[in-house]
Amino acid sequence: MRRRMLTPIVAAAAVLAVAAFSHGLVASDPPRLPGISPLSLLKKVGKPQTQAVSGTVKLTVDIGLPKLPKLGGDGGADPMRLLSGVHLVRLATDASGSGSSSDSGSGSGSGSESESESRERIGIQDTLSEYDLFRDGSDLWMWDSAHQTARHGSVDSVTSALLSFASPSDLAKTFTGPSAVKTLLFDTAYSMRDTRRVAGRDCYVLQITPHSDGTTVGSVEVAVDAATGVPLSVSVYPTGSSSPAIKAEFETVSFSADPSELRFTPPPGAKVVEEATPDLPANPVHGAGTDWTSAAVIGGVDPQKLIAGLGTPHGAAQPAPEGFAAVLAALAGTPGTPLQSYLRMMMADGAKTPVGVVWSSRLVSLVFTPDQRLFVAFATPESLEATVAAEVGHS
Structure with a gap:
């Protein structure tokens, strides 16, 4: 049985604790929201009200890997360094072309057909450079601004796994998708935590706690936008630790994506490599x-x-x-x-x-x-x- 439990880490053979206050709001001022059960919240996550999301994600990775080196000779952003440290990622995704209605391709139960039609951009920001990955269906562009190089290829299952690594929504599917819930239901506790705000949005917080021997996951917290059902923050805590090993959280978010931001054309003078x-x-x-x-x-x-x-x-x-x-x-x-x-x-x-x-x-x-x-x-x-x-x- 194929599961999405590990897709955020398979691409690099090893693979995300910094908690930020949003828009000046303090932790003692949680939003007031109608009561909801864990099961109802899981269903809400499975059928979000929007398929387009964009914004800036703060990605914190501390799983115990030694710090990855700068891979280019003169530095610059690169996707491999997402596997450790703190990073700002510009994310835009739109799956609205994957189905005939807003519900047909949504949620964690979407299949390979809908995934193949999705369009997304992941921009990894460094001090003086940016590395962008553009996916349009099975077409993939990788743009390295530091070296003015554009690589063109196709999306395979391994590359797709890395593309999902920086998205809180995709990371949440690992723990909230139908296959995960069905498989883990009898050895997992689902509970609601205090509400909170993420990127200025009112969120429910779902805590997922394993009750099985042999796992290194102590708990997972998912902050879900109350209005749309889109996960805006995911934190994965190792057993016995109060600091997350993986945290992906929107600092700014919009439930739309500019079509121009999702398409890539190599700029004049760029080196183009067909992979x-x-x-x-x-x-x-x-x-x-x-x-x-x-x-x-x-x-x-x-x-x-x-x-x-x-x-x-x-x-x-x-x-x-x-x-x-x-x-x-x-x-x-x-x-x-x-x-x-x-x-x-x-x-x-x-x-x-x-x-x-x-x-x-x-x-x-x-x-x-x-x-x-x-x-x-x-x-x-x-x-x-x-x-x-x-x-x-x-x-």
Whole structure:
């Protein structure tokens, strides 16, 4: 059974505590809203009143990863650095073209057809540069302002996972979508917290608390806009921690998206690179295990080839990166030595076990198996090892 539990972290093989007051409002002044049950709020999230959202998201990531290096030789924004630190992300998305009515394609139960028609822009802002990803259906543009380079390719399931990483609404689907609720209903407590304001909007706050052994997730808080049902803030707390390992929250938000903001044309003088479609399996990502300790599994991941492939500069006489390495190279603009060294350090820190090389942080565990599969889970190393062993036994 494929689940969205881990999609925000599968794209980088490792993967978001700063709580800000909005518009000068103090924490002692929560908005007064009609009472609502957790189940009713979940239904509200599943059928939001709008499919267009734009604004600025503050993304805080502290899962225990060492700080990622600047990947370009002269700095600049890049999407790989979203996996640690604090970032401002400009987000615009519009799924109104995915169905014949406002309800047909909305909510966390939307299928691949509606996702393929969505249009979105994610702009990663740095001090003097910005890195933008534009998705129009299956078409993808990546614009690096620091290097005046536009890369053009197509959206695959791995890239789609990274695109959802910076969106509070997509991140919320991980924990509030129909498949998650159905699977986790019997070992999860859903409760309402005090209302609050996010980006000047009145919000209900849903707390999701796992009651299962082996997960690293202590609780999840989702702030849902009372009027539209759109999640505006998501915080994921590790077990035993009062600070979130992942927090994505709108600082400004509008329930519309300017069409011009969702389309990209390379500016005059820009370097345009046509990226070859990575040689990935038809469905490189699938699920393994059950409940809160279930894992996302990516096939065709050879760590050594991945590290070597990332060092291939454009125009070199060496073979171009392939498979998962090609995805990372395209997103990071062939980062070369910094990311290579980072991944080598991660692999050196991994523990060799009967099921493969195991690496873990305070929220995420990874297993690289000998048959070139990567397992990623919100689970303890021991729990993930058990999931891998069971999956290998059934293969």
